[in-house]
Amino acid sequence: MAAPVTDGFSSAQVDPVDILLVDDQPARLLAYRAILAPLAENLIEASSGAEALKHLMERECALILLDVNMPGMDGFETASMIHQHPRFEKTPIIFVTAINVSDMDRMRGYKLGAVDYVTVPIIPEILRSKVVVLAELYRKRRDLQLANLRLEQANEALRVEKARELQRLNESLRHANNELATRNTELQAQIAERVSAELRLLEVNRRKDEFLATLAHELRNPLAALGNALNALQLAERVDPLHEAMLRQLKLLVRLIDDLLDIARINRGKLTVQRTATTLRAVLDSAIEIAMPVLLADRHALEVTMPPEEVPLYADHDRLSQVFSNLLNNAAKYSASGLPIALTATSNGNDVEIVVTDTGIGLAPGKTEEIFEAFAQVDTSVERSRGGLGIGLTLVKRIVELHGGRIVAQSDGLGLGSRFTVVLPLEPIPAGVAATTPQHSTASVRCRALIVDDNHDSADTMAMMLQMLGHETECIYDPRQTNDSVASFDPDIVFLDIGMPGLSGYDVARGLRAAYGSQLTLVAVTGWGHAEDRRRTAEAGFDHHLVKPADMAAISAICNGLTPRVRA
Ligand code: ADP
Numbered sequence: 001m002a003a004p005v006t007d008g009f010s011s012a013q014v015d016p017v018d019i020l021l022v023d024d025q026p027a028r029l030l031a032y033r034a035i036l037a038p039l040a041e042n043l044i045e046a047s048s049g050a051e052a053l054k055h056l057m058e059r060e061c062a063l064i065l066l067d068v069n070m071p072g073m074d075g076f077e078t079a080s081m082i083h084q085h086p087r088f089e090k091t092p093i094i095f096v097t098a099i100n101v102s103d104m105d106r107m108r109g110y111k112l113g114a115v116d117y118v119t120v121p122i123i124p125e126i127l128r129s130k131v132v133v134l135a136e137l138y139r140k141r142r143d144l145q146l147a148n149l150r151l152e153q154a155n156e157a158l159r160v161e162k163a164r165e166l167q168r169l170n171e172s173l174r175h176a177n178n179e180l181a182t183r184n185t186e187l188q189a190q191i192a193e194r195v196s197a198e199l200r201l202l203e204v205n206r207r208k209d210e211f212l213a214t215l216a217h218e219l220r221n222p223l224a225a226l227g228n229a230l231n232a233l234q235l236a237e238r239v240d241p242l243h244e245a246m247l248r249q250l251k252l253l254v255r256l257i258d259d260l261l262d263i264a265r266i267n268r269g270k271l272t273v274q275r276t277a278t279t280l281r282a283v284l285d286s287a288i289e290i291a292m293p294v295l296l297a298d299r300h301a302l303e304v305t306m307p308p309e310e311v312p313l314y315a316d317h318d319r320l321s322q323v324f325s326n327l328l329n330n331a332a333k334y335s336a337s338g339l340p341i342a343l344t345a346t347s348n349g350n351d352v353e354i355v356v357t358d359t360g361i362g363l364a365p366g367k368t369e370e371i372f373e374a375f376a377q378v379d380t381s382v383e384r385s386r387g388g389l390g391i392g393l394t395l396v397k398r399i400v401e402l403h404g405g406r407i408v409a410q411s412d413g414l415g416l417g418s419r420f421t422v423v424l425p426l427e428p429i430p431a432g433v434a435a436t437t438p439q440h441s442t443a444s445v446r447c448r449a450l451i452v453d454d455n456h457d458s459a460d461t462m463a464m465m466l467q468m469l470g471h472e473t474e475c476i477y478d479p480r481q482t483n484d485s486v487a488s489f490d491p492d493i494v495f496l497d498i499g500m501p502g503l504s505g506y507d508v509a510r511g512l513r514a515a516y517g518s519q520l521t522l523v524a525v526t527g528w529g530h531a532e533d534r535r536r537t538a539e540a541g542f543d544h545h546l547v548k549p550a551d552m553a554a555i556s557a558i559c560n561g562l563t564p565r566v567r568a
Contacts, residue, residue: 335360
């Protein structure tokens with residue numbers, strides 16, 4: 001509050017207002033001035049209504065103290081004229097009257113905008129109080145107007161600033177939009193370019209697959225001719241090491257081409273499986289047989305564990321054999337010579353799980369998934385040295401998936417071996433589907449086999465092959481120990497080399513025949529395969545004649561034809 005309303009008025013009004021004192025009597029004006037001086041407002045004097053109006057034209061007054069009885073224009077007339085002016089219609093007027101005003105006059109005064117009356121003799125406190133209140137009211141109203149004006153100005157400034165900011169924002173938004181539109185156009189052009197590149201790639205890829213398929217087909221014919229020629233040579237001439245090498249390489253080529261054809265089929269979605277009724281044992285036997293040359297070449301001992309009971313499968317026998325022969329092949333390929341390999345199969349009635357474990361070069365962390373991608377080889381320098389195109393595992397995975405199964409590779413790291421686990425669901429065999437798979441089971445007949453060969457490698461690999469087929473074996477490298485070994489080991493079958501130093505296979509066979517009669521089955525294993533050679537071994541008492549390197553299927557067939565003796 002600018003000033004107190006009662007006595008003890010401040011003499012230094014901070015913000016004085018104009019107060020117009022209108023009276024024709026100078027003494028009265030003097031009295032007003034004396035009474036109001038303590039309020040420290042601006043006191044302006046006028047001695048008539050006309051002079052009062054003139055002052056009002058020049059300034060705005062907070063209130064007017066107006067004598068009612070003035071000569072000429074009296075107080076009421078003056079008030080009426082003042083309030084007709086729009087600028088002063090709200091200016092409060094205090095009428096000063098010497099006599100008691102009638103109620104009628106009071107009414108008249110109020111109508112003309114009077115807010116109050118004071119009578120003469122004036123009581124200073126009362127006049128001061130009235131003036132203080134009205135001056136204060138005026139100040140408040142003026143402050144309020146000022147504040148309103150400032151608010152309006154601030155509002156306007158804010159509005160202008162906001163408008164400017166909005167404009168700036170709009171501007172930068174427009175800019176960003178333009179940039180976005182440009183970038184969008186560029187991107188769309190890039191996408192279009194990529195789509196067309198992708199289409200071109202797809203087309204090139206399709207043509208590559210077609211080319212692979214055609215190439216593989218075309219290569220097969222000359223290879224078949226070569227194979228036939230080699231087989232004919234084998235029948236007509238003595239087998240020599242070169243011939244064997246050629247056959248081996250030819251088989252490898254045929255396998256590579258078959259794999260290539262299969263990859264082309266996978267890529268074109270044309271690889272299918274032909275399910276028949278078979279058994280887990282039949283599938284694994286045939287896989288072992290296919291992988292045998294590789295296992296033997298590097299002298300890997302294969303430990304096979306199968307469920308004791310027969311596990312019927314409704315599956316593609318040949319394709320599944322391909323899966324496990326591939327895994328065995330890899331286990332041998334990626335292990336140093338002589339390291340053991342295990343093939344373990346278990347069944348829980350719903351699935352079969354087949355695990356191929358090796359102790360070879362192993363897989364670096366993070367490589368166990370990549371190797372299933374087509375043409376993926378982990379370390380090409382090593383893998384190339386071992387042959388292969390990097391498609392075997394892709395085929396394996398696809399075939400397993402076509403059987404509704406899955407495969408995972410695991411390894412504890414480089415140098416720590418690998419483990420490939422295949423899980424296949426056991427599909428029920430539909431009624432009326434008969435088994436079509438060749439059944440030469442490893443354990444259908446379990447016999448004791450003695451191998452006699454002065455060539456250690458030959459003898460050992462033959463023993464390994466027999467063991468993998470589930471038979472018990474013993475090897476001797478000196479033919480003169482044969483009788484002792486037969487006496488102690490008590491074999492069902494003896495595999496005899498023919499050309500041995502000291503004692504020939506013929507002689508050993510004759511001796512055994514004489515001593516044991518037909519109780520022993522004798523098999524000649526020789527590099528010579530002519531009719532004349534076969535006649536000579538038959539004459540010496542041999543039951544069978546095998547040409548080196550002996551074929552696993554032939555060995556298996558001979559063993560399965562035996563009736564093992566019941567021993568104590
Ligand atoms: P390939 O043997 O012809 O290269 P695969 O598809 O059979 O092709 O195998 C892909 C890659 O996986 C191989 O090059 C090798 O790096 C890795 N690999 C496969 N089997 C084994 C294994 N038993 N031990 C270690 N690495 C393996």
